[in-house]
Amino acid sequence: MKDETSLLIKKLIRQVTVCCSLIILVTLVTLLFYFDAFSKEPISLVEITLGPVASEYDIILLDDTKENLDIKFGHELFINTPKYIGPDNGNPNKVYSGNRLACNNCHLQAGTKLFSAPLVGIINRFPQFRGRENKIGTIEERINGCMERSMNGKAIPPNGKEMKAFVKYLTWLSRFAPEDGKVAGQGFMKIEIPDRAVNLKKGKQIFETNCMVCHGSSGQGLKISDNFTYQYPPLWGNDSYNNGAGMTRVITSAQFIKANMPFGTTYEAPVLSDEEAYDVAGYINQHKRPTKPERELDFPNLKRKPVSTPYPPYADSFSIEQHQLGPFQAIMDYYKQEYNIVKTK
Numbered sequence: 001m002k003d004e005t006s007l008l009i010k011k012l013i014r015q016v017t018v019c020c021s022l023i024i025l026v027t028l029v030t031l032l033f034y035f036d037a038f039s040k041e042p043i044s045l046v047e048i049t050l051g052p053v054a055s056e057y058d059i060i061l062l063d064d065t066k067e068n069l070d071i072k073f074g075h076e077l078f079i080n081t082p083k084y085i086g087p088d089n090g091n092p093n094k095v096y097s098g099n100r101l102a103c104n105n106c107h108l109q110a111g112t113k114l115f116s117a118p119l120v121g122i123i124n125r126f127p128q129f130r131g132r133e134n135k136i137g138t139i140e141e142r143i144n145g146c147m148e149r150s151m152n153g154k155a156i157p158p159n160g161k162e163m164k165a166f167v168k169y170l171t172w173l174s175r176f177a178p179e180d181g182k183v184a185g186q187g188f189m190k191i192e193i194p195d196r197a198v199n200l201k202k203g204k205q206i207f208e209t210n211c212m213v214c215h216g217s218s219g220q221g222l223k224i225s226d227n228f229t230y231q232y233p234p235l236w237g238n239d240s241y242n243n244g245a246g247m248t249r250v251i252t253s254a255q256f257i258k259a260n261m262p263f264g265t266t267y268e269a270p271v272l273s274d275e276e277a278y279d280v281a282g283y284i285n286q287h288k289r290p291t292k293p294e295r296e297l298d299f300p301n302l303k304r305k306p307v308s309t310p311y312p313p314y315a316d317s318f319s320i321e322q323h324q325l326g327p328f329q330a331i332m333d334y335y336k337q338e339y340n341i342v343k344t345k
């Protein structure tokens with residue numbers, strides 16, 4: 001009798017144990033699925049930037065830990081660049097940019113907008129080989145590339161507070177990106193490049209109809225009331241990007257405009273046709289802008305120079321004008337035939 005009871009108890013304990021283990025196992029698996037632990041797919045940019053700035057990238061949601069304050073300063077520098085490092089920021093030791101543009105003027109929605117050279121994943125893509133310098137470059141050097149050209153300024157010291165803040169912000173933006181840093185919507189939207197030269201007369205008309213209302217009749221833009229930053233940034237003149245910037249290349253500029261301008265445009269519903277984007281890009285880049293010293297030293301390996309780089313020297317004998325305004329197909333064909341290099345820009 002005693003033996004029977006103890007046997008029964010043992011059996012009961014065993015059943016309860018099996019039952020409990022099963023419950024724990026099921027709970028664990030459910031939890032793992034819930035938190036997406038099995039999903040190898042990285043979150044793509046398409047999924048995470050559905051709103052103006054999706055909540056994953058909304059800086060307001062961060063509390064004020066030391067780490068978060070640095071990220072927030074990086075974001076602030078990105079949006080209100082001239083206020084901190086522009087020509088009239090009040091501290092002569094901190095004047096790094098030569099114009100009053102903000103990073104956000106070209107890398108829209110704080111660097112998260114698709115096909116506006118978004119910077120989500122950028123940290124994972126560096127260090128990387130750079131044709132313009134013909135060497136492996138760091139993220140700090142890449143940021144300084146935009147400082148010296150898009151911002152018409154000088155390099156920020158790599159260990160300075162501002163550079164560290166930029167990198168912290170970009171690291172935060174990259175936190176969901178896959179290991180190789182490649183995300184949907186990277187770079188600019190591809191367009192079909194018309195096989196003809198830019199039509200400057202049409203470009204002017206398109207500018208007057210679609211751009212002038214914000215960017216001004218002489219491309220000068222409009223500042224916001226704090227007088228530091230632009231609400232509508234200039235497209236040419238002293239306060240614009242210099243003549244060594246990526247935006248001066250007609251193909252790059254047309255691709256940016258296609259998916260982003262007039263302001264509010266997205267890649268899903270472009271306003272301009274490829275031809276119109278091409279003509280207006282050529283038109284805005286024919287105007288005077290600040291000079292980048294030593295542009296001729298760019299691309300030590302000239303074969304790597306993008307075909308629409310508007311300044312010499314070149315590894316071909318097409319005219320400067322053709323490199324500025326096209327037609328580009330003939331130049332691209334030349335590089336394919338002569339050097340077996342396929343050019344897309």
Ligand code: HEC
Pocket residue numbers: 078081101102103104105106107117118119122142143146147150151166187241245246247252
């Ligand atoms: C006038 C427009 C403009 C402004 C202002 C600008 N950039 Fe850029 N930026 C570009 C363009 C165009 C490219 C891509 C160039 C190319 O095609 O190689 C780029 C590329 C970059 C890249 C590399 C992106 C990639 O996908 O490889 C980084 C990083 C970057 N910019 C950071 C900045 C920062 C930080 C600022 C502000 C200090 C800034 N940029 C201001 C136009 C701009």
Ligand code: HEC
Pocket residue numbers: 104105106108109206207210211212213214215231232233234235240241247257261262263272280281284
């Ligand atoms: C409704 C106002 C508006 C219109 C219209 C508009 N833009 Fe813009 N544009 C902006 C704003 C605002 C920015 C800066 C984006 C930001 O900071 O969020 C900008 C940025 C730019 C930039 C990059 C920054 C710079 O100053 O170089 C270029 C290039 C540009 N626009 C070209 C164009 C062209 C070409 C057109 C016409 C096809 C156009 N825009 C129409 C408001 C406008």
